[in-house]
Amino acid sequence: xxxxxxxxxxxxxxxxxxxxxxxxxxxxxxxxxxxxxxxxxxxxxxxxxxxxxxxxxxxxxxxxxxxxxxxxxxxxxxxxxxxxxxxxxxxxxxxxxxxxxxxxxxxxxxxxxxxxxxxxxxxxxxxxxxxxxxxxxxxxxxxxxxxxxxxxxxxxxxxxxxxxxxxxxxxxxxxxxxxxxxxxxxxxxxxxxxxxxxxxxxxxxxxxxxxxxxxxxxxxxxxxxxxxxxxxxxxxxxxxxxxxxxxxxxxxxxxxxxxxxxxxxxxxxxxxxxxxxxxxxxxxxxxxxxxxxxxxxxxxxxxxxxxxxxxxxxxxxxxxxxxxxxxxxxxxxxxxxxxxxxxxxxxxxxxxxxxxxxxxxxxxxxxxxxxxxxxxxxxxxxxxxxxxxxxxxxxxxxxxxxxxxxxxxxxxxxxxxxxxxxxxxxxxxxxxxx
Numbered sequence: 001x002x003x004x005x006x007x008x009x010x011x012x013x014x015x016x017x018x019x020x021x022x023x024x025x026x027x028x029x030x031x032x033x034x035x036x037x038x039x040x041x042x043x044x045x046x047x048x049x050x051x052x053x054x055x056x057x058x059x060x061x062x063x064x065x066x067x068x069x070x071x072x073x074x075x076x077x078x079x080x081x082x083x084x085x086x087x088x089x090x091x092x093x094x095x096x097x098x099x100x101x102x103x104x105x106x107x108x109x110x111x112x113x114x115x116x117x118x119x120x121x122x123x124x125x126x127x128x129x130x131x132x133x134x135x136x137x138x139x140x141x142x143x144x145x146x147x148x149x150x151x152x153x154x155x156x157x158x159x160x161x162x163x164x165x166x167x168x169x170x171x172x173x174x175x176x177x178x179x180x181x182x183x184x185x186x187x188x189x190x191x192x193x194x195x196x197x198x199x200x201x202x203x204x205x206x207x208x209x210x211x212x213x214x215x216x217x218x219x220x221x222x223x224x225x226x227x228x229x230x231x232x233x234x235x236x237x238x239x240x241x242x243x244x245x246x247x248x249x250x251x252x253x254x255x256x257x258x259x260x261x262x263x264x265x266x267x268x269x270x271x272x273x274x275x276x277x278x279x280x281x282x283x284x285x286x287x288x289x290x291x292x293x294x295x296x297x298x299x300x301x302x303x304x305x306x307x308x309x310x311x312x313x314x315x316x317x318x319x320x321x322x323x324x325x326x327x328x329x330x331x332x333x334x335x336x337x338x339x340x341x342x343x344x345x346x347x348x349x350x351x352x353x354x355x356x357x358x359x360x361x362x363x364x365x366x367x368x369x370x371x372x373x374x375x376x377x378x379x380x381x382x383x384x385x386x387x388x389x390x391x392x393x394x395x396x397x398x399x400x401x402x403x404x405x406x407x408x409x410x411x412x413x414x415x416x417x418x419x420x421x422x423x424x425x426x427x428x429x430x431x432x433x434x
Contacts, residue, residue, distance in 0.1 A: 036193040129171055137168075243332075258357065
């Protein structure tokens, strides 16, 4: 089910993992462009068509918005343990993200010159919440709470309906708890288009966030520029660095926790300096997988992009992980903190035997919307910063312009931008006369 391999940078399995990001499928792109064009041109009528085609649900535009009564009654269809769990998770997520609040600043540069930044929240945000293979209410929490802390006024949730036209009560309960502006029973690429362009029913937003499958990702890619997006999230991935002290059953369980989503592009990698540990993990993977409901999906991902690599030492293990730049990195080693100092590329790092990755997915408070497919080399987790913008404000003075204007003129002239130069020169001329 999972291979044990000697770690080499040129190893074909390692190289396949590095290159595993889904390519830009031309058929998906063409189909998504057609969907978006129809939503752009026909608005709600297109949403009716695509709801029937993709979700197999006949809806009128008046039925897109989930009623207040449905939101109120949703919690009657979930258990008390769920209500307790999301209430506690909400507190943890909010507490962690409160530290990310940004404020502007004013710099007094002398001569009456003031340079400043104003930090403003986005006004409207749309949040995609998948519900096809599972109701991802946790994604709703992770996207909505930072937006609320940032000060976003209007938050609209889109999520696909079930076959009977209803929305999963766990998603509605979370939405009601958070007090989002509205929930719409629309999903897929057409929901992204509705948020980006606006329809008579669904408002046009400033930014679309939240995960989805290939069509949602492609739609986000194509509407970028019309509105903002958070990221292009790919299939889940995890790297575990384990030494001889790691409990093999923990490593195996965590490895498979990210492989059950079913695309076949999920990746699970272990780096270890212990042959005995490698063998023990392999045994545990096979034993535990037999009892998991999504065994077939896990086996598919392990075959394609899973491996246990035996390294000469743990420094080599960290080097290998940095090349992958994983969404999730677990370090289960006796001297884990020493290794952490050398980690350069990872979406989130889970330290020690009891920091299992799902704790971050649901409860610890850190955000589970993380860069994938190597994007941790240059990007970060979703945060409050994703829901604000800043505006620079320049207050220049005649004294400063008289002193520095010749430098500005010279720079504009070198670039051949005579109108730029002239805008400064007319002021310099007046200052010279005065």
